[in-house]
Amino acid sequence: MNRIIVSLGLMVALSGPALTCIAHLEGQPALRLDGRLHLGPRVPSFDESKGRIVLLFFWAHWCADCKADSATVAAIVEKYRSQGLTIIAPTRRYGFIGGGRPAAPDRELRHLVDVRDADYAFLRDQPIPISDANYERYGVDAIPTYVLIDKQGVIRLFHPGRMAQDELAAAIRPLL
Numbered sequence: 001m002n003r004i005i006v007s008l009g010l011m012v013a014l015s016g017p018a019l020t021c022i023a024h025l026e027g028q029p030a031l032r033l034d035g036r037l038h039l040g041p042r043v044p045s046f047d048e049s050k051g052r053i054v055l056l057f058f059w060a061h062w063c064a065d066c067k068a069d070s071a072t073v074a075a076i077v078e079k080y081r082s083q084g085l086t087i088i089a090p091t092r093r094y095g096f097i098g099g100g101r102p103a104a105p106d107r108e109l110r111h112l113v114d115v116r117d118a119d120y121a122f123l124r125d126q127p128i129p130i131s132d133a134n135y136e137r138y139g140v141d142a143i144p145t146y147v148l149i150d151k152q153g154v155i156r157l158f159h160p161g162r163m164a165q166d167e168l169a170a171a172i173r174p175l176l
Contacts, residue, residue, distance in 0.1 A: 025138065025139070025147070028155055030155055033090065033137075034137075035127065040125060040128050041127050044127065050152065053176070054086050054088060058135065059091050060143050061112050062094065063143050065144055070120050078122070094108070096108070112130065141160070143160075
């Protein structure tokens with residue numbers, strides 16, 4: 001019984017700031033991404049992306065749920081790309097690689113490339129900014145997290161956790 005109470009208390013404590021962040025981000029202008037370190041093409045500014053719908057897909061190299069959602073995200077990007085959808089896939093370094101082995105930043109960066117190529121092939125030609133600052137700016141504390149930005153650069157969806165393909169498509173369609 002104590003374990004349930006502690007778990008419930010921890011869940012409430014952890015969800016408080018995230019729920020506040022969600023309420024504050026939706027309807028607000030997109031926040032600048034730190035793209036100094038990145039895989040793939042240069043990370044465009046949101047001014048450069050105006051007129052396009054931008055899907056931010058926050059992921060991690062170790063995240064099983066992110067990998068499970070990769071087919072969904074790939075299908076959505078393919079389906080709506082010609083209608084103005086673009087994707088940017090922020091991630092960060094965690095200080096370890098496969099199996100939880102500690103890794104220096106350059107080794108973890110090589111691991112990120114390997115994971116991207118093996119599990120997220122659709123991201124090979126997409127910008128992947130690598131920065132803790134992006135997670136902090138957007139208040140991302142669960143991955144995957146989806147952030148959908150409309151053609152005017154306004155955040156229309158902030159969704160921590162997995163999303164079904166029809167659910168993500170339903171959020172995108174009104175923005176086309």
